[in-house]
Amino acid sequence: MCRTAQNPERPEGDQEATDVVFSTLLEDTAEELYESAPCGYLSTLMDGTIAKINQTLLDWLGLTREAVVGRKRFTDLLTVGGKLYHETHFAPLLRMQGKISEIALELKASGGRRLPVLVTSTVKTSTDGEPMLIRTTVFDARQRRAYETELLRERQVAEEARRQAEADRERLREALTVLQQSLLPATLPAVPGMEAASYYHTASIDRLGGDFYDLFPLGDKRWAFFLGDVCGKGPQAAAVTSLTRYTLRAAALLDADPAAALNTLNTVLHERFTGGDPRYCTAIVGVMEPDAPTGTTAVRIASGGHPPALVLRAGGRADYLPTPGGLLVGILPDPHFTSAETTLGPGDTLLLYTDGLTEARIGTHRELYGEDALRAFAADHTHGGPHELITALTGLLDGFGEGLDDDTALLALGIPQPPPRHAEHELT
Numbered sequence: 001m002c003r004t005a006q007n008p009e010r011p012e013g014d015q016e017a018t019d020v021v022f023s024t025l026l027e028d029t030a031e032e033l034y035e036s037a038p039c040g041y042l043s044t045l046m047d048g049t050i051a052k053i054n055q056t057l058l059d060w061l062g063l064t065r066e067a068v069v070g071r072k073r074f075t076d077l078l079t080v081g082g083k084l085y086h087e088t089h090f091a092p093l094l095r096m097q098g099k100i101s102e103i104a105l106e107l108k109a110s111g112g113r114r115l116p117v118l119v120t121s122t123v124k125t126s127t128d129g130e131p132m133l134i135r136t137t138v139f140d141a142r143q144r145r146a147y148e149t150e151l152l153r154e155r156q157v158a159e160e161a162r163r164q165a166e167a168d169r170e171r172l173r174e175a176l177t178v179l180q181q182s183l184l185p186a187t188l189p190a191v192p193g194m195e196a197a198s199y200y201h202t203a204s205i206d207r208l209g210g211d212f213y214d215l216f217p218l219g220d221k222r223w224a225f226f227l228g229d230v231c232g233k234g235p236q237a238a239a240v241t242s243l244t245r246y247t248l249r250a251a252a253l254l255d256a257d258p259a260a261a262l263n264t265l266n267t268v269l270h271e272r273f274t275g276g277d278p279r280y281c282t283a284i285v286g287v288m289e290p291d292a293p294t295g296t297t298a299v300r301i302a303s304g305g306h307p308p309a310l311v312l313r314a315g316g317r318a319d320y321l322p323t324p325g326g327l328l329v330g331i332l333p334d335p336h337f338t339s340a341e342t343t344l345g346p347g348d349t350l351l352l353y354t355d356g357l358t359e360a361r362i363g364t365h366r367e368l369y370g371e372d373a374l375r376a377f378a379a380d381h382t383h384g385g386p387h388e389l390i391t392a393l394t395g396l397l398d399g400f401g402e403g404l405d406d407d408t409a410l411l412a413l414g415i416p417q418p419p420p421r422h423a424e425h426e427l428t
Contacts, residue, residue: 040117040138046131048073057138062110074136079106079114090121094134098123104141116145183208183241188215191223193290194297195416197386201356201397201408209407210237210281211354212245216252221290224252226261227352227411228283228306228329240279243268248285258285258302262329262337266304269330280330282306284323284352288413297344297415302337304329307355307371309340310378312389314347314417318378320371321350349386349414351378356408357393360400369400386412 034041040057044050050072058065061077075083082105094100099122107115121136188196196215203209210230218224226248230240244265251264262285273279286301286309301309303323312318326338344350353374360369381392389412397404 039140042074042136042138044074044134044136046134048075048134050074051133060109060115060138060140061107062113074134077107079108082106090119094121094123098125107138116141118144183212183238183245185214189217191215191288191290191413192221193292193295193415194288195386195412195414197390197410197412199390199394199397199410201394201404203356203405203407204233208234208238210241211356211407211409212241213352213409213411214245214249215411215413216249218252218256218287222256223288223290224249224256224261224286225288225352225411225413226252226283226285227354227409228281228304229354229356229407229409230281231279236277236279240269240273240281243272244281244283248283252285252287256287258287258300259337259339261285262302262304263335266329266332266335270333273330278330280328282355283329284309286350295346295415295418298341299344299350300339300341302326302339304335304337307353307358310351310353310375311342311344312349312351312378312382312414314345314382316379316382318375318382320375344413344415346415347383347385347417349382349389349412351389352411352413353393354407354409356404356406357397357410359406360397361403361405362400366403369403383417385416386414389414 035055037054037056040054040060042050042053042057049070050068051070053065053068055065058068075086078086085103085105090100090103090105099120101120103119105117105119107117109115118139118141119136120139121134123131124133124135125131184200185198188198190196198213198215200211200213210232211228212230213225213227215223215225228244230237230244232240247265247268248261251261252258255261255264262283265281265283269279269281282303282305284301284303284306286299288297288299290297301321301323303309303326305326305328306323308320308323310318311321321340321342323338323340325336327335329335329337342350358369358371358374361367362369377392377396378389381389384392390410393410397408
């Protein structure tokens with residue numbers, strides 16, 4: 001390849017034009033360059049008295065040379081804040097270092113104007129190292145100040161928008177919390193001869209969950225209860241949850257058969273949510289009938305695709321109450337729901353839960369917690385009754401941490417242990 005010349009010869013005409021430009025520049029004297037520089041120059045004695053100042057800086061300040069040279073000190077050109085900064089920081093650092101660069105200050109200009117500037121100062125010393133004077137360069141920082149002001153304004157606007165968004169988010173969370181609470185009973189009613197406890201874990205404070213439960217009287221000393229989980233999250237799921245709760249309550253009051261209540265709910269959901277947006281749920285519905293003379297309670301339940309209920313016996317055993325084959329509620333027009341019965345005695349507890357508990361992820365491999373682990377956990381808490389069981393399960397849920405990513409509802413119903421009888425001693 002041919003090497004191209006680094007400095008090719010210019011045409012004679014261009015060279016002459018360039019020489020003319022250079023000649024014109026060389027006609028400027030050092031004094032003209034000093035006075036008309038695009039920045040301010042001034043020289044001061046070591047006590048700050050201004051000994052020399054260029055015309056550029058005088059024009060910026062709107063002052064005359066006679067009013068400044070030998071009559072003012074550098075600090076006299078500064079605003080009050082600038083004077084304080086000069087005395088506490090600028091001057092001490094300059095004395096120690098001999099130079100200080102790009103310090104933001106404000107100068108007082110005519111008419112009360114403030115001129116933002118960037119100042120660089122250097123101490124000139126004699127041959128024996130004694131300080132003689134201070135040379136200072138002043139750069140106009142008005143454009144920079146305008147940019148910084150605009151940047152600050154935009155940052156303030158962004159910060160205000162962030163605070164407003166956070167406030168809106170907090171109001172939304174409060175509204176969602178109130179709405180979520182409206183989908184659950186405020187308190188459980190007192191069932192004669194029995195104990196009841198519940199807990200609701202919300203996986204996300206920003207989204208409505210679809211888990212639900214309830215306990216209410218049917219009359220004739222019978223009590224109905226249910227617990228379930230609506231498919232999906234958000235307002236749509238909340239609407240289905242509300243519809244499901246009120247439908248089950250009304251159905252149980254009309255017919256105490258738990259399977260009949262599920263059939264009624266299935267009809268409502270299947271007819272209401274058809275087309276491309278089907279809505280369905282899983283649920284367990286039950287009826288309790290306490291028997292005061294024997295201290296026991298007969299329980300009948302029906303399940304629609306829900307995890308099986310867990311029965312904790314006073315003797316320290318925990319077993320599931322099987323309800324296999326029950327279909328999801330709302331999927332088919334004529335589903336089959338599985339029923340089961342059991343009897344609770346003193347110290348026994350019936351636990352209902354949603355699958356957020358058993359489907360929590362645990363361990364390094366994020367395995368499902370599962371029904372076997374839940375049964376083993378419950379077997380260790382068979383002697384405390386519903387309240388202590390729910391407290392223990394609450395701690396278990398908290399221990400899952402991020403592994404618990406779904407809402408979880410718990411409902412425990414049980415018969416308390418009778419107080420121990422003390423031996424009677426006859427007085428002699």
